[in-house]
Amino acid sequence: MFVELDLQSEVPIYTQLVEQIIEGIARGQLKPGDPLPSVRSLAADLGINLHTVNKAYQIMKQEGFLQIHRKQGVVVQSGGMPGVTAEFEAKLERQLKALAAEGVVRGMQEETFVRSCLDVFRQLQGNSGKEDS
Template identity: 55%
Template sequence: MILTIDFQSDFPIYKQIKHQIIEGIAKGELKPGDPLPSVRMLAQDLGVNMHTINKAYQLLKQEGFIQIHRQRGVVIQSEGFPTLTEEYLKNLEEHLRPLIGESICRGMKEDAFINLCQTIFKQMEKGGK
């Protein structure tokens, strides 16, 4: 899996990294137990500060997507991923509301929004194919 960073984006780099790793897991590109690069190595590869990588990794660890071991390094969670909770659903709704609102303001119809969501969902389920 190759991470690509948009340095011109207003979206924070650590979140770009976090989201791309989660997407890689969802697509099956990253499997439970797979190693990830060390903080130092990934920072060097991407040309970003080590603190940026560390922040992304710490969030992924807190949310249950990765494990950080002293000897084995950073690996994709091998003991199961986080489950669907009320807290997650509430957070999901908070993130979807502004996207839906802006889509409506731009003239997008409900069917088009739902079709786009279904297309992206299916792409990720099938490994991005």
């Protein structure tokens, strides 16, 4: 897989997993119905415990990004991704506020800040919806 962990990071491993898999879906590297490695194989591949992988998978299943079958394993949600929920909007605003506040204090220009947001968004969305049939 395209996952690369930083074991020294303050960000928990299972969080890094969740973020990178979501990023993979956003970039179109993972498409609806695509299979993900089993918890055991991915754990062995990354040199971590299977429960850490399972925790990430569980979170993404709970949020609706993944589907899990018994023997088939884990696949990317094929029945429509979750939309922009109130919870996500709240999380977005809360985290944006902290980032924007520090930007303001550091004297960042409004255009610079918004430009960064736009660039990051486009770089992710750029390769996404190419599979549209």
